[in-house]
Amino acid sequence: MSGIRVLVGTKKGAFLLTSNAERREWAVDGPHFGGWEIYHIAGSPVDPNRLYASQSSGWFGQIIQRSDDGGRTWEPVGNQFVYQGETGTHQWYDGTPHPWEFKRVWHLEPSLHDPDTVYAGVEDAAIFRSTDGARTWTELPGLRQHSTGSRWQPGAGGMCLHTILLDPVDPKRIYVAISAAGAFRTDDGGETWRPINQGLRSEFLPDQEAEVGHCVHRIAMHPSRPNVLFMQKHWDVMRSDDAGDSWREVSGNLPVDFGFPIAVHAHEPETIYVVPIKSDSEHFPPEGKLRVYRSRTGGTEWEALTKGLPQSDCYVNILRDAMAVDRLDECGIYFGTSGGQVYVSPNGGDDWQCIVHDLPPVLSVEVQTLP
Amino acid sequence: MIRVILPAHLRTLARVGGEVSLAVPAPITIRSVLDELEGRYPMLLGTIRDGVTGERRPFLRFFVCSEDWSHGAEDRALPAAICDGTEPLIVLGAIAGG
Numbered sequence: 188m189s190g191i192r193v194l195v196g197t198k199k200g201a202f203l204l205t206s207n208a209e210r211r212e213w214a215v216d217g218p219h220f221g222g223w224e225i226y227h228i229a230g231s232p233v234d235p236n237r238l239y240a241s242q243s244s245g246w247f248g249q250i251i252q253r254s255d256d257g258g259r260t261w262e263p264v265g266n267q268f269v270y271q272g273e274t275g276t277h278q279w280y281d282g283t284p285h286p287w288e289f290k291r292v293w294h295l296e297p298s299l300h301d302p303d304t305v306y307a308g309v310e311d312a313a314i315f316r317s318t319d320g321a322r323t324w325t326e327l328p329g330l331r332q333h334s335t336g337s338r339w340q341p342g343a344g345g346m347c348l349h350t351i352l353l354d355p356v357d358p359k360r361i362y363v364a365i366s367a368a369g370a371f372r373t374d375d376g377g378e379t380w381r382p383i384n385q386g387l388r389s390e391f392l393p394d395q396e397a398e399v400g401h402c403v404h405r406i407a408m409h410p411s412r413p414n415v416l417f418m419q420k421h422w423d424v425m426r427s428d429d430a431g432d433s434w435r436e437v438s439g440n441l442p443v444d445f446g447f448p449i450a451v452h453a454h455e456p457e458t459i460y461v462v463p464i465k466s467d468s469e470h471f472p473p474e475g476k477l478r479v480y481r482s483r484t485g486g487t488e489w490e491a492l493t494k495g496l497p498q499s500d501c502y503v504n505i506l507r508d509a510m511a512v513d514r515l516d517e518c519g520i521y522f523g524t525s526g527g528q529v530y531v532s533p534n535g536g537d538d539w540q541c542i543v544h545d546l547p548p549v550l551s552v553e554v555q556t557l558p
Numbered sequence: 559m560i561r562v563i564l565p566a567h568l569r570t571l572a573r574v575g576g577e578v579s580l581a582v583p584a585p586i587t588i589r590s591v592l593d594e595l596e597g598r599y600p601m602l603l604g605t606i607r608d609g610v611t612g613e614r615r616p617f618l619r620f621f622v623c624s625e626d627w628s629h630g631a632e633d634r635a636l637p638a639a640i641c642d643g644t645e646p647l648i649v650l651g652a653i654a655g656g
Contacts, residue, residue: 246618248604267609267610
């Protein structure tokens, strides 16, 4: 019988939540790395026992942990993230040049084909790759050294590369997203990159349709249709049907189109999920009601999903990497909150239950569907 | 033997219970002690000193016989009380955060 393992990164450690395919009874294992910020944990699609975790601290810097037994034991591996070549500058918050400085790993994306290959998205924005199980890391410098790089500027959370999507059909195509530079794509395995932000509009920019500078919060893709991308931008939910060459808004009837995560149903490529947040100045759900919104039409037409979610006095946030789906026949949807709750819907969003109530603030949620 | 006291998080990371004892060849300085420490416990690389520049991480301090040796003293000979193990070299994390 299949099982589920939810990998939860929090501000004070990592937690592994496990259940069978029913997804009603859960075991909570943790904290691992107690007291450290765990920005992300991810499992290899080809070896579910191979996990990678980004562990960091303002005191002690960056650690990468690796498990080869599904999270029972962990081994610290390589933590040297060195920018290649001339480091250069990006724009600081006040518009002055600021040198690139490594701060932490926001996101780990294991290869679709090789358990020893994993990508890391870091702050200040850059992408690194390891091909030896995270022992050593090499930057793919073409992204950071893009001609627009000196104009990139951090968002409020830092200038982070937070999204990495690997094309399951074309192994040389990778999408990334950076706050607040925008989305970028490589078609040559990471040698060269180009901005893919045409159609995005951001009111905080002097040129609202600029080539770069958009605060993209998250991009999602269904593996069966890698040219179709969904984006939760700072404001606006967007869609591209041409691999990011152009975008159109699909916010439709959402009560508010600000938010952080966006996810795609495992078996329905036109069914997508977002969690609207009141505004960029008030990071909590509108009206104190925690509502996931689902579109079965690839955007524009949305329905609120509320059954089992708090509908009064709820003022949590859901961060960009804190929503995921499983691949069971009846697709499960998961998200974690800044209040330390992790919710699951075992039936595509119709009904929700809280797996665990009182974890530290949740930074990331990933789901493994185990054989 | 040189005795080193680490912050709790680094003791956990290095999987050591209490103090660390190190045999350090002369000259015995903060730099040579940390070189030996990182050689014995490679998981500590980058956690006390920046892995590239070798600079002390800003929220850590080095205490030597009740004195703060955090600034510019990496290559100064450590006192006899440290070298003979009477006193520990203390690596201290700032008291801050939530």
